[in-house]
Amino acid sequence: xxxxxxxxxxxxxxxxxxxxxxxxxxxxxxxxxxxxxxxxxxxxxxxxxxxxxxxxxxxxxxxxxxxxxxxxxxxxxxxxxxxxxxxxxxxxxxxxxxxxxxxxxxxxxxxxxxxxxxxxxxxxxxxxxxxxxxxxxxxxxxxxxxxxxxxxxxxxxxxxxxxxxxxxxxxxxxxxx
Ligand SMILES: NC(=O)c1ccc[n+]([C@@H]2O[C@H](COP(=O)([O-])OP(=O)(O)OC[C@H]3O[C@@H](n4cnc5c(N)ncnc54)[C@H](OP(=O)(O)O)[C@@H]3O)[C@@H](O)[C@H]2O)c1
Numbered sequence: 001x002x003x004x005x006x007x008x009x010x011x012x013x014x015x016x017x018x019x020x021x022x023x024x025x026x027x028x029x030x031x032x033x034x035x036x037x038x039x040x041x042x043x044x045x046x047x048x049x050x051x052x053x054x055x056x057x058x059x060x061x062x063x064x065x066x067x068x069x070x071x072x073x074x075x076x077x078x079x080x081x082x083x084x085x086x087x088x089x090x091x092x093x094x095x096x097x098x099x100x101x102x103x104x105x106x107x108x109x110x111x112x113x114x115x116x117x118x119x120x121x122x123x124x125x126x127x128x129x130x131x132x133x134x135x136x137x138x139x140x141x142x143x144x145x146x147x148x149x150x151x152x153x154x155x156x157x158x159x160x161x162x163x164x165x166x167x168x169x170x171x172x173x174x175x176x177x
Contacts, residue, residue: 006111006131007101009121010043011148012169014138018145019118024059032138035166043134047073048110051100053120054079057090076100078120097123122150133158133174136166 012029013019020026050070052060057077060069068075068089075090084092093100097120104112111132114124124130135148158174165171 005105005109007114007124007129008047008111008132008134009114009116009124009130010134010136011116011121012136012138013148014140014142014145016141016143017148018142019116019148020059020146021142022145024055024146028140028142029138032140032169033167034169038136038166038169039164039171046111047113049074049076049104049112050115051076051078051097051112051120052115053077053117054081054084055119056115056117098127098129101129116148118147118150121148125149125156126152128156128176131176132161133172135172135174137170137172139168 011019012026014028021028050073052075054077057079071089076093077084077090078094078097079092080094081092082094086092101112101124114121114130157177159177160172161175162173163170164173
């Protein structure tokens with residue numbers, strides 16, 4: 001297995017750990033002062049594969065962007081639906097999340113970005129498949145919404161690698177211990 005191909009979570013959250021409001025809005029992120037692109041382009045260079053849940057994919061498609069934002073990367077979307085049809089930008093997948101990761105790690109490549117949301121991410125976290133967490137915290141307490149983390153049966157110990165400020169965002173980087 002190619003252990004150099006890390007599984008990385010790169011995600012923005014409220015101080016109280018929500019990645020979107022209950023209505024799936026992230027306007028509170030857009031309204032927060034940034035510094036340039038908050039280091040996104042540099043991160044994006046390190047990955048060649050993106051993995052997301054169907055709700056996150058649907059959210060992206062509802063933004064009516066000119067083109068799919070992850071064009072040129074291998075993009076996998078998890079769904080239990082058997083009706084989803086692959087297109088030039090995405091491959092729909094089912095099954096154990098560890099299977100695809102093991103498959104990808106047997107091939108050479110860059111790091112693998114788990115985009116979210118919280119539901120899909122939970123599968124990777126509970127199986128301790130995440131090598132690195134890059135969590136960008138916005139200065140807001142939302143009080144409710146879609147949680148970044150869910151309940152786990154055991155702790156996951158991490159190592160704090162870096163703390164960085166981008167205007168009103170705080171970026172924390174953790175690695176698997
Ligand atoms: N703040 C940020 O940086 C950030 C980042 C990413 C996403 N988000 C937000 O997060 C929200 C969505 O998050 P979410 O937690 O509700 O949903 P999600 O994780 O994006 O998607 C959940 C869906 O993915 C599919 N799925 C998940 N695990 C699966 C598995 N193991 N096997 C097969 N299918 C699986 C299911 O789709 P089916 O129902 O089709 O079976 C499930 O309903 C969106 O509003 C998005 O904007 C925010």
